[in-house]
Amino acid sequence: MSHAPALRVVVIGGGLAGLAAAEAVTEHAAGRGHAVTLIEAGRRLGGVLATTRRDGWLVERSADCFLAARPEGIALVDRLGLRGELLGVDPRVRRALVWQRGRTVPVPSGFRLLAPGRVGGILHTALLSPLGRLRLLAERWVPRRHEAGEESLEQFAVRRLGRQAFERLVQPLAAGIWTADPARLGMAAACPEFLAMERDFGSLWAGERARLRTVATTEDAAGARYGQFVTFAAGMQTLTDRLAERLRSAGVEFLMERVTRVDRGADGWRVAIVDAVGVDRTLTADAVIVATRGPAAAAMVASLDPRLATDLAGIVYAGSVIVSLGYPRTHVAHPLDAAGMVVPRVAGRRALAVSFSSSKFPHRAPPGHVLVRVFLGGVFDPAALVLDDGAMVELATREASDLIGATGEPQFVQIDRWADAMPQYHVGHNERVARIEAAVESHPGLALAGAAYHGVGIPQVIASGRSAAAAISGSARG
Numbered sequence: 001m002s003h004a005p006a007l008r009v010v011v012i013g014g015g016l017a018g019l020a021a022a023e024a025v026t027e028h029a030a031g032r033g034h035a036v037t038l039i040e041a042g043r044r045l046g047g048v049l050a051t052t053r054r055d056g057w058l059v060e061r062s063a064d065c066f067l068a069a070r071p072e073g074i075a076l077v078d079r080l081g082l083r084g085e086l087l088g089v090d091p092r093v094r095r096a097l098v099w100q101r102g103r104t105v106p107v108p109s110g111f112r113l114l115a116p117g118r119v120g121g122i123l124h125t126a127l128l129s130p131l132g133r134l135r136l137l138a139e140r141w142v143p144r145r146h147e148a149g150e151e152s153l154e155q156f157a158v159r160r161l162g163r164q165a166f167e168r169l170v171q172p173l174a175a176g177i178w179t180a181d182p183a184r185l186g187m188a189a190a191c192p193e194f195l196a197m198e199r200d201f202g203s204l205w206a207g208e209r210a211r212l213r214t215v216a217t218t219e220d221a222a223g224a225r226y227g228q229f230v231t232f233a234a235g236m237q238t239l240t241d242r243l244a245e246r247l248r249s250a251g252v253e254f255l256m257e258r259v260t261r262v263d264r265g266a267d268g269w270r271v272a273i274v275d276a277v278g279v280d281r282t283l284t285a286d287a288v289i290v291a292t293r294g295p296a297a298a299a300m301v302a303s304l305d306p307r308l309a310t311d312l313a314g315i316v317y318a319g320s321v322i323v324s325l326g327y328p329r330t331h332v333a334h335p336l337d338a339a340g341m342v343v344p345r346v347a348g349r350r351a352l353a354v355s356f357s358s359s360k361f362p363h364r365a366p367p368g369h370v371l372v373r374v375f376l377g378g379v380f381d382p383a384a385l386v387l388d389d390g391a392m393v394e395l396a397t398r399e400a401s402d403l404i405g406a407t408g409e410p411q412f413v414q415i416d417r418w419a420d421a422m423p424q425y426h427v428g429h430n431e432r433v434a435r436i437e438a439a440v441e442s443h444p445g446l447a448l449a450g451a452a453y454h455g456v457g458i459p460q461v462i463a464s465g466r467s468a469a470a471a472i473s474g475s476a477r478g
């Protein structure tokens with residue numbers, strides 16, 4: 001047995017990033033001994049990931065699925081023994097629709113966020129005018145960009161695909177992910193894969209074709225078996241609940257308190273916390289992982305490193321609201337034969353998207369009923385977040401009536417407001433993160449994790465927790 005002193009680690013934030021970091025710390029510390037304390041300011045673990053079940057309805061409060069193609073999500077699922085509970089999106093509805101002039105039109109087949117993958121899909125789409133289609137097809141001949149400086153998503157998409165494809169396809173699909181302003185979203189941080197396609201293959205068209213060839217020959221069972229996106233039969237909270245259980249049995253201590261400051265003293269790291277009744281105390285540790293949103297992290301390190309705090313505080317967040325509505329099937333005219341629909345900003349509506357939850361996954365609604373989630377808010381409509389419940393439901397049901405032909409009172413309603421929950425990777429984000437990481441490196445034993453830095457998707461957030469754990473694994477006491 002090792003006689004090295006146990007590594008005392010404090011993880012701040014009990015969202016997916018913090019939980020994944022704590023898990024990886026317990027792995028790294030195996031054989032050495034560890035004392036891991038995870039501190040969460042909210043009343044529950046899981047952060048934004050949460051599932052509610054009521055009267056036969058199963059409703060995701062935020063994320064409803066994650067990308068199977070990236071390894072980090074599936075690897076965690078396997079470590080937790082949850083493979084048997086995974087579900088892919090129903091193959092019959094693996095497509096998205098776009099709202100256009102009073103009807104829904106499918107996203108051209110083979111089109112993925114920015115990349116046209118199939119000529120046929122574009123030639124036949126009703127979403128674009130003949131000129132818009134030609135312009136999109138001409139993407140493969142648009143020369144590579146050589147100028148220095150990062151482009152925004154809007155600049156990149158308009159330059160490569162044309163304005164019409166940007167407005168009718170890219171903007172609404174991107175809004176569905178980041179609820180963002182595409183004129184400010186930076187390509188390098190938000191869409192590095194597509195930037196690399198232009199750089200490495202000369203066009204998105206060629207890059208996507210190459211990717212499809214690799215996907216077709218890859219042995220990756222997850223992607224092949226489930227399609228692109230997966231969830232759990234009992235909802236996304238399965239992941240964080242099971243992870244928290246695993247940590248508890250590995251001896252991780254959970255404190256449901258709020259961290260106010262992270263500082264360094266003669267005896268190591270000091271973490272100041274305040275409990276529910278306002279009593280302060282300080283924990284000491286060999287290493288600290290801060291897995292909160294940027295501004296919360298900034299407040300904690302303000303006295304330790306004011307410049308680091310300024311960069312963290314500069315990460316901008318947008319909010320959104322999800323209004324989940326349940327109807328008898330016969331009260332919704334739309335066939336709901338897709339994963340959902342996105343609504344272009346040019347349509348001038350308040351809904352950003354409608355996800356057809358009960359079409360995507362089984363057992364989300366009682367028999368004979370359907371569940372949809374109406375997304376409101378986003379960076380262009382912050383006022384939606386402060387509507388009172390009555391006005392919110394009225395707005396969401398009006399949108400559901402226009403967009404999917406829902407009639408009558410919904411039988412199920414749930415409102416989930418997510419203020420400042422989605423980091424916006426604006427132009428310059430990567431440079432900001434590089435400054436943040438350089439600053440953090442100058443404080444041995446400190447690491448950051450979470451959606452604020454290298455990707456908002458669930459696999460990337462898991463990866464951020466694991467790399468924070470790796471970064472502090474060598475930290476010695478004192």
Ligand SMILES: Cc1cc2nc3c(=O)[nH]c(=O)nc-3n(C[C@H](O)[C@H](O)[C@H](O)COP(=O)(O)OP(=O)(O)OC[C@H]3O[C@@H](n4cnc5c(N)ncnc54)[C@H](O)[C@@H]3O)c2cc1C
Nearest residue numbers: 013015016017041047048062063064259450451456457458
């Ligand atoms: C509405 C919505 C829908 C989404 N949909 C998808 C999707 O379908 N697929 C997908 O892959 N991703 C999706 N995402 C993104 C993904 O869910 C998030 O990026 C990820 O869950 C964030 O995890 P996190 O741990 O970084 O942050 P959080 O979940 O925000 O956790 C941070 C935690 O830190 C705690 N904290 C803050 N301050 C303190 C403090 N002072 N002391 C102690 N604790 C503190 C908070 O209470 C919180 O629990 C969605 C996100 C949102 C908001």
